[in-house]
Amino acid sequence: MTNLNHISPDNLQITFQTMRAAYNAQPAPSYAERVTVLKTLKASVIKHEQAIYDALKKDYGYRSEFDTLIADVLPSVAGINYALKNLKKWMKPSKRHAGLMHFPSSVKVHYQPLGVVGVITPWNFPVFLALGPAIQALAAGNRVMIKMSEFTPNANQVLREIVKELSEHIQIIEGEADVGAAFSALPFDHLIFTGSSAVGKLVAKSAADNLTPITLELGGKSPTIIDDQISMDIAVDAVILGKSVNSGQICVAPDYIFVPEARENEFISTFIERYTQYHLNGENQNSQTHIVSERQYDRLMAFIEDTKSKGGKLHPVKAIENDAGRRVYPHLVTQVSEDMSILKEEIFGSILPVMTYNKIEEVTRYINERPRPLALYIMSKDNALIDYLLNNTHSGGVSINDTAMHAAADDAPFGGVGNSGMGHYHGYEGFQTFSKAKTVLHSSPWLPKNAFILKNRDFVYKILRKFLLK
Known part of the structure; x- marks a missing residue:
C-alpha cells in the first residue's frame, strides 16, 4: 500500500476503501495477530526514539527532549505495554445474568472490532495523540487511518517510518484543511478528534452525516x-x-x-x-x-x-x-x-x-x-x-x-465533558470505545422452550406476573 504525502481527497477515498477491504478480509483478528501488530509497533517506536526527538525540535524551533520523552515517547510505549498485558482479558466475552425471563438460555457480551477507525491528531503531542488512540483501536482489532497536523511535518515523516511495516493496519494521512474536512467526512466506524472545541464542532457535524460515532478530546479552561x-x-x-x-x-x-x-x-x-x-x-x-x-x-x-x-x-x-x-x-x-x-x-x-x-x-x-x-x-x-x-x-x-x-x-x-469533549479512551474504556459490545443470547436447541411458551401462554403469563412484577 502506497503512503502519500498531502493526499488529494480522491486518493483519500481510495485509501479508505483499501483499508475497508483489508478489514473485511480479516474482520476478526486473533489475539496472537493483534499482539504481533502491537509488538511490531512498540519495537519501531523505540527504534525511532532519537528521530522523534530530532523531528520535534525541528518542528518547534526547539523542543525539550524531556517534554517529548514524557509526553510522546513514554506514554506510547506504556500504552502498548498495558494493552499487551490486558488484551487477552479484554477480548474474552463477559458473562451476564440471563434472568428468569430467558431461563435456561445464557447471555454473553462479545467485543467485536468496529472496522476502520479515523484519528485526527493535533500538533502539540503529535506522536502520542496519533498512536495513543491507534494502539487501542489496533488492540480492539481495527484498521486505523491517522490524519496528522500540517504543523508538524518532520514528526509526521518519522511517524510514517514508525508504521511502515504495518501499512495494512495503519495509514498516515497529511494535508491542509481541505484534506482534514474530507477525512472527517469519510464513513469511518469510529472517529476520534483531539483539538479545539471550535474545530471539534465541525468534525461532529461532518461525522453526523454518516452517523459515525465520535470521541471528542477537546480542551477548555482548566x-x-x-x-x-x-x-x-x-x-x-x-x-x-x-x-x-x-x-x-x-x-x-x-x-x-x-x-x-x-x-x-x-x-x-x-x-x-x-x-x-x-x-x-x-x-x-x-x-x-x-x-x-x-x-x-x-x-x-x-x-x-x-x-x-x-x-x-x-x-x-x-x-x-x-x-x-x-x-x-x-x-x-x-x-x-x-x-x-x-x-x-x-x-x-x-x-x-x-x-x-x-x-x-x-x-x-x-x-x-x-x-x-x-x-x-x-x-x-x-x-x-x-x-x-x-x-x-x-x-x-x-x-x-x-x-x-x-x-x-x-x-x-x-x-472531557460537555464543551471539553465526549467519550473516553485509555485503558479498558479505550478498548470498549473501539469495539462493538454485542449481546449474544444462546438457547440450546434440545429444549423446546419457545414451543412451551406458545402452547402455554396463559400459564406463562401468570408465572411472569407473579415473579417479575415486584
Whole structure:
C-alpha cells in the first residue's frame, strides 16, 4: 500500500476503501495477530526514539527532549505495554445474568472490532495523540487511518517510518484543511478528534452525516484551586510542572489559578522564585520548549497586549528576548477582568491568570457558570474541601496536589465533558470505545422452550406476573 504525502481527497477515498477491504478480509483478528501488530509497533517506536526527538525540535524551533520523552515517547510505549498485558482479558466475552425471563438460555457480551477507525491528531503531542488512540483501536482489532497536523511535518515523516511495516493496519494521512474536512467526512466506524472545541464542532457535524460515532478530546479552561493551608511550595511545583511541559501547549495545562486573597503575593513570589530555580538557574540541558509556530506565538503576544490594555498586571518570570526564538517564559497575570481574552479563550501557552477568593463557594460558582473544563486541579490536604469540590464541580478529570498527571494513568479513562469533549479512551474504556459490545443470547436447541411458551401462554403469563412484577 502506497503512503502519500498531502493526499488529494480522491486518493483519500481510495485509501479508505483499501483499508475497508483489508478489514473485511480479516474482520476478526486473533489475539496472537493483534499482539504481533502491537509488538511490531512498540519495537519501531523505540527504534525511532532519537528521530522523534530530532523531528520535534525541528518542528518547534526547539523542543525539550524531556517534554517529548514524557509526553510522546513514554506514554506510547506504556500504552502498548498495558494493552499487551490486558488484551487477552479484554477480548474474552463477559458473562451476564440471563434472568428468569430467558431461563435456561445464557447471555454473553462479545467485543467485536468496529472496522476502520479515523484519528485526527493535533500538533502539540503529535506522536502520542496519533498512536495513543491507534494502539487501542489496533488492540480492539481495527484498521486505523491517522490524519496528522500540517504543523508538524518532520514528526509526521518519522511517524510514517514508525508504521511502515504495518501499512495494512495503519495509514498516515497529511494535508491542509481541505484534506482534514474530507477525512472527517469519510464513513469511518469510529472517529476520534483531539483539538479545539471550535474545530471539534465541525468534525461532529461532518461525522453526523454518516452517523459515525465520535470521541471528542477537546480542551477548555482548566482551573487550579489552592486552599488556605497547603504548602505553597507543593502547590506551585505542581502548577509549574503542568504549565511548563511543552510551554503550556497542552490541553490539560492549568489555565487559571484561584488562590485565597491573603495568599496571592505568596503564590506569585513562590512561582517566580521556583520557576527560576528549576528552569533558569539549574544545570538542566532541557530548557523550555518554544511555541510551535509564529501564528501561535502571535496569538500569545496578542493576549499579553490585550491584558495590558485592559488594566491587567503582568508578572513575567523573565522578559521575552528577541533572540530567543519563540520561547515565552510564564507570565502571571493579576487584576484580571472578564473582558480580557485570557479569561474567555483557552490560553494554550505560558500565560497564567491569577484570581483570588475569600469563600470556596465563590470558586464553585465561577466554575459552574462556565463551560465544563477538561481538567480540574485541587491543591489541598483538607479531605472535606476536596470532597466538596469533587461533588460540586464537573470536569473531565481531576488531579489533587498534582497537575496533568491523571491524563497519563493507563488503567483509567481519559475524556472531557460537555464543551471539553465526549467519550473516553485509555485503558479498558479505550478498548470498549473501539469495539462493538454485542449481546449474544444462546438457547440450546434440545429444549423446546419457545414451543412451551406458545402452547402455554396463559400459564406463562401468570408465572411472569407473579415473579417479575415486584
